Amino acid sequence: MGFIPINKPILGEEEKKAVLDVVSSGMLVNASYEGGEQVRAFEGKVRNLLGVKHVVAVNSGTAALHTALMAMGVKPGDEVVVPSFTFLATANVVLACGAKPVFVDIKDDYNMDPAAFRKAVTKKTKAVIPVHVYGYPADMDEIREVASAKGVRVVEDAAESLGATYKGTQTGKLSDAGCFSLYATKVITSGEGGAISTDDDELADLLRLVRNHGQVHGYDSRHLGFNYRLPEICAALASVQMDKLDGFLRARERNARRLMELLSGVKEAEFTQDAGDRTHVFYLYTLRLRKNRDKIAKALKEAGVGAGAYWPTPVHKTPLYVKLGYAKKSLPKTEDAAKKVLSLPVYPGLSPDDLQKVGDSFLEAARRYL
Ligand SMILES: Cc1ncc(COP(=O)(O)O)c(C=O)c1O
Numbered sequence: 001m002g003f004i005p006i007n008k009p010i011l012g013e014e015e016k017k018a019v020l021d022v023v024s025s026g027m028l029v030n031a032s033y034e035g036g037e038q039v040r041a042f043e044g045k046v047r048n049l050l051g052v053k054h055v056v057a058v059n060s061g062t063a064a065l066h067t068a069l070m071a072m073g074v075k076p077g078d079e080v081v082v083p084s085f086t087f088l089a090t091a092n093v094v095l096a097c098g099a100k101p102v103f104v105d106i107k108d109d110y111n112m113d114p115a116a117f118r119k120a121v122t123k124k125t126k127a128v129i130p131v132h133v134y135g136y137p138a139d140m141d142e143i144r145e146v147a148s149a150k151g152v153r154v155v156e157d158a159a160e161s162l163g164a165t166y167k168g169t170q171t172g173k174l175s176d177a178g179c180f181s182l183y184a185t186k187v188i189t190s191g192e193g194g195a196i197s198t199d200d201d202e203l204a205d206l207l208r209l210v211r212n213h214g215q216v217h218g219y220d221s222r223h224l225g226f227n228y229r230l231p232e233i234c235a236a237l238a239s240v241q242m243d244k245l246d247g248f249l250r251a252r253e254r255n256a257r258r259l260m261e262l263l264s265g266v267k268e269a270e271f272t273q274d275a276g277d278r279t280h281v282f283y284l285y286t287l288r289l290r291k292n293r294d295k296i297a298k299a300l301k302e303a304g305v306g307a308g309a310y311w312p313t314p315v316h317k318t319p320l321y322v323k324l325g326y327a328k329k330s331l332p333k334t335e336d337a338a339k340k341v342l343s344l345p346v347y348p349g350l351s352p353d354d355l356q357k358v359g360d361s362f363l364e365a366a367r368r369y370l
Pocket of ligand 1: 061160
């Protein structure tokens with residue numbers, strides 16, 4: 001049995017055919033306000049899944065977040081509340097708008113603490129970006145309640161959570177704008193890519209403008225924008241992957257339940273993302289280890305199992321943010337999680353034997369180090 005990576009895209013003949021069809025058509029990009037045929041087909045599938053009025057495809061999850069903030073008019077002097085326990089993009093897009101990220105702490109489920117958000121709001125707060133960490137929805141009712149009382153826009157960082165639900169509603173439909181990633185390891189992929197969902201007609205128009213240098217007809221820029229268009233090849237790939245999403249999610253769930261079974265005896269490794277009112281898409285299956293996380297990760301790798309810490313350094317402790325003066329911010333739960341989390345392979349392509357190997361290797365490492 002070969003090395004089992006932490007994550008792996010599942011691509012088949014349908015994806016190959018979809019990509020080759022675009023190559024044969026010669027229509028690689030349609031630089032219009034509406035986007036090309038493949039882009040529109042992909043957007044329609046995401047719209048149906050989420051039950052939203054608009055989906056705007058872009059060329060990365062980062063572009064999705066940046067586009068959403070630009071469309072909301074986030075600018076220098078504004079503050080945007082974000083977690084530090086996230087991928088860099090969530091905070092970097094705030095800097096890209098010339099605004100100030102205000103980091104807040106998380107709960108034991110790794111998602112933004114709504115009480116910390118409430119405390120962080122000032123007159124300058126323009127938006128908040130809760131992240132559905134590892135594909136597990138954040139406390140959106142509480143976050144929305146604070147945001148609406150304070151006049152703050154909500155942008156979901158749903159990069160990891162396509163298909164997850166909160167009280168029966170899809171992530172991405174729980175805020176002013178939901179931002180998804182189609183990066184190579186995500187729940188579905190187009191290599192690089194992203195999408196933004198919204199029910200707001202005016203915002204949707206601005207999102208389309210930002211995606212395409214502010215143009216409607218060409219050379220008539222009316223809003224600051226960029227080239228954030230999704231290429232047709234990527235859209236065709238993403239469209240096929242959307243058809244497979246249900247199957248992918250069922251396999252992820254089945255694999256996660258099997259890992260829970262295999263590891264249920266290890267009390268020092270806790271799974272903390274479980275509430276009856278939301279569904280997890282298990283983009284990552286993550287345990288909180290009492291100690292020796294890095295030794296256990298190393299032992300797993302030596303046994304042929306790719307385990308990863310997401311994220312070993314909170315954003316406010318990365319060199320850029322240290323230089324910008326954020327390092328002294330006290331976020332105890334964030335720092336504790338960064339030291340203790342470890343994700344195990346849970347992707348749809350794992351066989352029962354693979355899962356057994358992940359489980360056995362973890363039990364062996366736990367015996368030595370936990
Ligand atoms: C939580 C989170 N936010 C944002 C992003 C950015 O997405 P992308 O890599 O597609 O730019 C990612 C994924 O990389 C992510 O995991």
